[in-house]
Amino acid sequence: MSLFRRDPVQIIAFQSYGTDTHFYLRGRALEDESIDLEKQGFFSLLVNSWKRMESDEVKNAGISIQLPDGTVLRTKSDNHGYFKVKADLKGLKAMANEEGWLACEVSYKDDRIKRSIQNRNRFPAEILIPSSTANFGVVSDIDDTILHTGVVSTLKWRLLYNTLFKSAKMRLPLEGAAAFYHLLHRGKSGENVNPIFYVSNSPWNLYRYLELFLRQNDFPKGPILLRSFKDILKRKTEAEKPQKQKEIIDLLNTYPELPFILIGDSAEQDADIYLEVAQQFPGRIKAIYLRNVKHEKKLLRVKCLLEKNKTTPALMIETSEQAIQHARENGFIA
Incomplete structure (x- = not known):
């Protein structure tokens, strides 16, 4: 301009x-x-x-x-x-x-x-600025973790269609996700005010769109961390970490006294990123929840990763209720 x-x-x-x-x-x-x-x-x-x-x-x-x-x-x-x-x-x-x-x-x-x-x-x-009453923070992916996107569809055509031709009001959240996040936000006491951070591989151009989706579907308010188009198009070196991983590491470094719960899905690299972060920050990740996106090949790969994991509790979930039950049994929520 x-x-x-x-x-x-x-x-x-x-x-x-x-x-x-x-x-x-x-x-x-x-x-x-x-x-x-x-x-x-x-x-x-x-x-x-x-x-x-x-x-x-x-x-x-x-x-x-x-x-x-x-x-x-x-x-x-x-x-x-x-x-x-x-x-x-x-x-x-x-x-x-x-x-x-x-x-x-x-x-x-x-x-x-x-x-x-x-x-x-x-x-x-x-x-x-997280409250002093916070017991942990939550980092959640957006695509196919709380928002139906179709990221595993052939040539990602459903992802493109949903993004281009559906308004934020038309988009559907995964069943029970908002209720689960409010339970995490309130924590064990019901008044913990645990911070929620949303991460996505989407460009910043979709920030207001995603912000409206979260607000319309009553998700807890939290920073939305995206990336620029120039970063999406830039060729990465083999040693360079994904932007989502960099954002999570920045959060862990910003709040060194705060443990985190990581939530993602089995569609892309969430399992790889979360498990590597858990190894890099021993004792800082309380749990990892990964939604099953119903893609057999990707699911098999993620299950193999989880079987090798000895670092932190990691659970593949079909429904929000499964995650709620695990979180309740482990004292994360009331």
């Missing part, structure tokens, strides 16, 4: 996470494509899908983040419109609500862009 065009602009701040002394926020500066996430109908859905994928970024723009106590942080968007802010501060937990969410505001701090903004230059942002 040219900074001198008078197109409407926006900032989408991705729900992120931090600690009492560490502020961390990600987001993206974009042209406002006026995507209506509530619209139905084949043509409207096709247009909205195109707008999500063909987003026009605002490059190299000055951005300001204001915290509730008046603290102001500054950064710039990169050549793809993404920005990231990390800062060591004090007393952040005191500014968060009972669920651990710290609200702040993001705005453009760039005279070239301010000229093109008519009325709005204040955009909401939040980071999650």
